[in-house]
Amino acid sequence: MRKTKPVSHATLRRLPQYLHLLRQRLEQGAVRVSCSDIGRELQLDPTQVRKDLEVTGSPGRPRIGFSVPDLVEAIEEFLGWNRVNEAFLAGVGHLGTALLNYSRLRNYGVHIVAAFDTDPAKIGTELGGRQVLPLERITGLAGRMHVRIGIIAVPAEEAQRVADMMVAGGIQAIWNFAPVSLQVPKRIIVQNEELYYSLAALSRKLAANRKQSLKIGGATHHGTDAVTTTGRGQRAGQV
Amino acid sequence: MRKTKPVSHATLRRLPQYLHLLRQRLEQGAVRVSCSDIGRELQLDPTQVRKDLEVTGSPGRPRIGFSVPDLVEAIEEFLGWNRVNEAFLAGVGHLGTALLNYSRLRNYGVHIVAAFDTDPAKIGTELGGRQVLPLERITGLAGRMHVRIGIIAVPAEEAQRVADMMVAGGIQAIWNFAPVSLQVPKRIIVQNEELYYSLAALSRKLAANRKQSLKIGGATHHGTDAVTTTGRGQRAGQV
């Protein structure tokens, strides 16, 4: 069994980019799209695009290209974004509140249906249309509502405890914003969201620039060939 | 000229992980560390670790290993995190406020020295010890204070305008949290922070799990071999 073909990390990173673009095209009424078209827009090799799209199973037609609506649907299906997953949010500090108000999340397969916190001042209030509930209830409600995703936006010290409560409630995947390595059973999917790397890439380039300017001469020189990259993967800033 | 050796994307992604671990060790008083030691902790091949550390130029000694303080310093130096870069933050909504209060940022080479917004209700208030200033002043102040990093945490519609103002002020690198592709001169370093990919990885695994449970039988089955991954790169959840 287990024929889930191994999708490369790199492909998985690019699929959301394709989807993003294709959704725009769809809105503009586009019907067909070719790989070279996508590649041009995203600075990617057309063959690469074709290979990536292959995993979605949506067939293209020689000379014609791919159907935009079909492709959008196929990618959404592949990523599991066609059916929105319900999520619980733990922690409604600034970050948690930001996530609650980020309605776009729904386009990426996640819908926060309830928020939890320990702060009595916050409990009972409404944020972004959702009630804030006492954290203690997260386990029971997750089980009852069959919620599959838990988002952790609490301070580092509380993160492990919250993760335990989520797991106890049957939550299957945790999106973790706390800067700690969570200890959970192996079957649980954990996605750590770290700002580390972005900052590493950014300041590394900045440092390299500076070193170069010094080398070139005393005068201030703003660098000359810096690049635009996305959080992961690279895509040039472009028209 | 231009001997800045090409550091692989992958290496750059792992260096912050090493640094994080080594800082902990340093705090615990550790003096020496070996690549196998680091590898064990981070689930990485020791040779890989050695190769990565090579770029920092910090030498190890056969049989002995690497000096922890030296290595910490070398990585910080390499990433440009030894000298903290001053940054301006545009937009003090929930996300912006979260960033302002995230004091840990300073460990990653970034120190927000001022925040800007257009909302008169916010201007003049103090957030996380920093005054909120009118957005219009960002260009002038950036030039005057020689601030090199701009953080964009404004709504998508305003992002481009803010980027223009930052560039006009001589800002060299933009950390962009708005979901738009910024148009800036090539010399400007842009780091887009996207949640896309994290969610793609998460829900893809969730969808794969579900498909498998269905295949295995009608009964609810929580999946069996899900993995823990970090935002980018992989590291197992671990002791």
Added chain:
DNA sequence: TAGATTGTTAATCGATTAACAATC
């Protein structure tokens, strides 16, 4: 039909892993 684009196989490139001599 002619020509563009897909689907697919082969070649290249780069990153990871293995092997091993040098050395503290």
Added chain:
DNA sequence: TAGATTGTTAATCGATTAACAATC
């Protein structure tokens, strides 16, 4: 000294790119 660990070169693996026949 003996043995662990570095530094470095070679082998493997996987992902990207090129080539090209099939086809609409």
